[in-house]
Amino acid sequence: MTDVGEVQGAAPPAPTTAGGTGRVDSARVGPLRVGIVGGGFMGRVHTNAARAAGAQVVAVASSSADSAARAAEALGIGTAHASVAELIADPGIDVVHVCTPNVTHAALAGAALAAGKHVVCEKPLATSSAEALALVEAASRAGLVAAVPFVYRFHPMVREARARIAEGSIGRVLSVRGSYLQDWLLDAGDIDWRVDSSAGGPSRAFADIGSHLVDLLEFVLGDTLARVSSVTSTVHESRGGSVVDTEDEAAVVFETRGGAIGTLFVSQVAPGRKNRLVLDVAGTAESVEFSQEEPETIWIGRRHGSEVVARDTEALRPDAARLSIVPAGHPLGYVDAFTAFVRDVYAAIDGSAPEGLPTFADGLRAVRVTEAVLASAHDRAWHSVA
Ligand SMILES: NC(=O)c1ccc[n+]([C@@H]2O[C@H](COP(=O)([O-])OP(=O)(O)OC[C@H]3O[C@@H](n4cnc5c(N)ncnc54)[C@H](O)[C@@H]3O)[C@@H](O)[C@H]2O)c1
CATH class of the missing domain: 3.30.360.10 (Dihydrodipicolinate Reductase; domain 2)
Incomplete structure (x- = not known):
């Protein structure tokens, strides 16, 4: 059916460093460095929102090296990683945005957390509550920011x-x-x-x-x-x-x-x-x-x-x-709400506690x-x- 062929098996990439690489702290100098996983509709929305929120989108990975290269070119992203595992292991990335089909979320978000990255993971967070609970616990243990784009809140x-x-x-x-x-x-x-x-x-x-x-x-x-x-x-x-x-x-x-x-x-x-x-x-x-x-x-x-x-x-x-x-009269919409969400995620990474972060x-x-x-x-x- 459809482009399910694009949905590659999402075996969790083996994290290279437990709780270490790319971990952001208050000593970070310069913009947050973002890696996008998934080069489809939401990959583009997240890329634009991350840039509007002041981050640098440094790399993308998708279902294959070719599709990552296509996304990198279309979105003007400098590095196309050949695999998601490679992106998650990249020490030059602080936060990973997971923008892939639903069944892949748990494994990819879990691997990113295990590698010490902050994570934005698309909804549904997982396709079972057991997997979603494991992610909540992993984020809490790691002390990392882990957010889901329930964008209408914004x-x-x-x-x-x-x-x-x-x-x-x-x-x-x-x-x-x-x-x-x-x-x-x-x-x-x-x-x-x-x-x-x-x-x-x-x-x-x-x-x-x-x-x-x-x-x-x-x-x-x-x-x-x-x-x-x-x-x-x-x-x-x-x-x-x-x-x-x-x-x-x-x-x-x-x-x-x-x-x-x-x-x-x-x-x-x-x-x-x-x-x-x-x-x-x-x-x-x-x-x-x-x-x-x-x-x-x-x-x-x-x-x-x-x-x-x-x-x-x-x-x-x-x-x-x-x-x-x-100002009122200049309409705000979905894209603005998405940017506001990402801005609050990055504020949380930098130590703030923004109201209503999902x-x-x-x-x-x-x-x-x-x-x-x-x-x-x-x-x-x-x-x-x-
Ligand atoms: N928050 C929102 O407002 C909102 C809106 C739309 C979609 N979504 C969510 O975003 C996610 C992506 O949806 P979309 O509309 O962008 O889908 P899409 O089909 O447009 O894009 C999915 C991308 O993921 C890639 N991909 C597939 N399997 C992969 C894997 N194992 N590893 C890496 N990349 C892989 C595909 O090649 C494709 O580029 C879904 O979970 C969806 O529910 C959220």
Whole structure:
């Protein structure tokens, strides 16, 4: 199926130095030196964000020496390593960004940590909670920064919604509706490595975009999902001549530990929807809604006098104002949010503690929810989230 041929086996490269090479400390002089693993869509996004955040992107590795060379040329990166093992062993790299298909994440991120590198690893952090937990423990033992790009946290208006909920202005949270809709896998002829569980993992739509939704929900609410009941649907039995073993859609009913109830709906077969991530929270006094496709506003619902609140740095809560880096009227979007995420990762590497940095622990949370959603869809029973 598709370009699964591009997904090379991700046997963990043997680290050359345990906990040593490339370790950054406060004595570092000059910009952080970044190595990118994976030369596809996210390899480009990470490269651009790393540069915008002031780092030097020094090397890239991908599924083969040839594909690394192509990526190096396309992205203007000086060194194309012949293998990921070679990049991870490179003493001239401080932080490794893992931008490869899902099943490779655990081995590659684990090897980078073992070699003493800080790591940014794409979501889903791993394709099982056991692997994700091992990564959380490895990062903690090594004392390295280990972050997952849950990038929607970095829209200023998400921080504004979060601050309003934390300060209680919407009242007690009663209910939440979250959805993330796309259409790029609508037709039976639409194929991608994510469709095949051997490259994408046992969950497709939920792990791919539901993980963003879960993270955003828990981040904005300051609450966690306790129990889920779900159904999934696979619309096309086969794609590109191969049997499909991952879901196109997932519908979830949930309860939070804080006592709210809600629903999540995730689909990659919703015509006309591109990246329609919407989070709609109802409290006892107000509602608040954020939509990723219109990230410069939030809607505040009231029984009387609902309003659309636009980003206005002077009027934002401090954490939202911090991320509001251009004057209102110059729209901020996904690319800016990604740069803000990477800037905060690098600030953490340099010893700061930026508010709301998504770490491997948050990556683990999303994997655990994904497992509970799949388990519930399988046996049609409620499942607790570990
Ligand atoms: N945070 C976000 O907003 C966001 C958005 C899109 C994708 N993602 C995640 O980013 C990851 C990559 O997605 P993408 O859209 O860039 O995919 P892609 O197919 O465009 O690129 C994947 C790249 O990895 C390379 N590759 C495959 N196997 C490899 C291996 N074993 N070692 C080294 N390189 C290997 C491929 O050659 C390709 O260059 C996925 O895990 C996806 O879930 C995150």
